[in-house]
Amino acid sequence: MFSISELVEKANLKVLVEGDTLEKEITGCYCGDLLSWVMSRAKSGDAWITVMGNINCVAVALLADVACIILSEDAVLDDDAKLKAEAQGITILSTDKTTYDTACIINTFGV
Amino acid sequence: MSNSVKLHYDVSGEDFTRAGEASGNIKKVLKEIGCDADLIRNVSIATYEAEINMVIHANGGVVDVDIFPDHIDIVLADQGPGIKDVELAMKEGYSTAPDNVRSLGFGAGMGLPNIKKYADEMKIETEVGVGTTIRLKFYIK
Numbered sequence A: 001m002f003s004i005s006e007l008v009e010k011a012n013l014k015v016l017v018e019g020d021t022l023e024k025e026i027t028g029c030y031c032g033d034l035l036s037w038v039m040s041r042a043k044s045g046d047a048w049i050t051v052m053g054n055i056n057c058v059a060v061a062l063l064a065d066v067a068c069i070i071l072s073e074d075a076v077l078d079d080d081a082k083l084k085a086e087a088q089g090i091t092i093l094s095t096d097k098t099t100y101d102t103a104c105i106i107n108t109f110g111v
Numbered sequence B: 001m002s003n004s005v006k007l008h009y010d011v012s013g014e015d016f017t018r019a020g021e022a023s024g025n026i027k028k029v030l031k032e033i034g035c036d037a038d039l040i041r042n043v044s045i046a047t048y049e050a051e052i053n054m055v056i057h058a059n060g061g062v063v064d065v066d067i068f069p070d071h072i073d074i075v076l077a078d079q080g081p082g083i084k085d086v087e088l089a090m091k092e093g094y095s096t097a098p099d100n101v102r103s104l105g106f107g108a109g110m111g112l113p114n115i116k117k118y119a120d121e122m123k124i125e126t127e128v129g130v131g132t133t134i135r136l137k138f139y140i141k
């Protein structure tokens, strides 16, 4: 099993919002910024990499059952999005790496 | 007396930041009832797409949910501008979303196709200048 906490450690990610638990399993990965594409293509349990840090992304993460949101390229997390994620138990991580480089790291875990 | 569980939500057309509250709440209730995770996800995504469409394109509306032992009915009704060409609106990529909501990640023109994908049945009733009603049905296996 490959957990969020393992990814945080190996990819040196910042934890912006811890959410319910960092011990949740990551079973896949989806990259994208258009919310309807994400809801169409992302699978439950995916780590979702995006540069969108607004409150609607938190709603999408919650409804689509992704394992966590990873904001790449040091994309900004809005204050109201942070509050909503804390209230809903959504995990939000961040990195200065690109979306591609972050996905490549996840790939090395064989998900 | 019917033995269904009924839920009702008013969706504000002003407040983007609150959009998704009805869908989030419905998800919570289905979880409490003990529905299957895939069903909850299908309902959540389809309802969210329709809810956010009411906010973006129709200045808000109402959501009514009826949970029966073997299926869930969800009706989303608005008094917005209506949809002139439903067939066109159902096409992947068709969108009239304004720039300010595109910058938030909406406007891919994938919302209605997503609803069709995740709901077991979908009916759109719409009239230009009057409004739009979307009826969804999900089977409980």
Ligand SMILES: Nc1ncnc2c1ncn2[C@@H]1O[C@H](COP(=O)(O)OP(=O)(O)OP(=O)(O)O)[C@@H](O)[C@H]1O
Binding pocket: A035, A036, A037, B049, B053, B054, B056, B057, B058, B078, B080, B081, B082, B083, B089, B090, B094, B095, B096, B097, B105, B106, B107, B108, B109, B110, B111, B112, B113, B132
């Ligand atoms: N409730 C509604 N009232 C009026 N027009 C609507 C309504 N719902 C959808 N439409 C019209 O249908 C189009 C397609 O809707 P759809 O949800 O597929 O895409 P979108 O909302 O533009 O973008 P996305 O859902 O990918 O963020 C919209 O751009 C809009 O013109």
Ligand SMILES: [Mg+2]
Binding pocket: B049, B052, B053, B107, B110, B111, B112
């Ligand atoms: Mg839409």
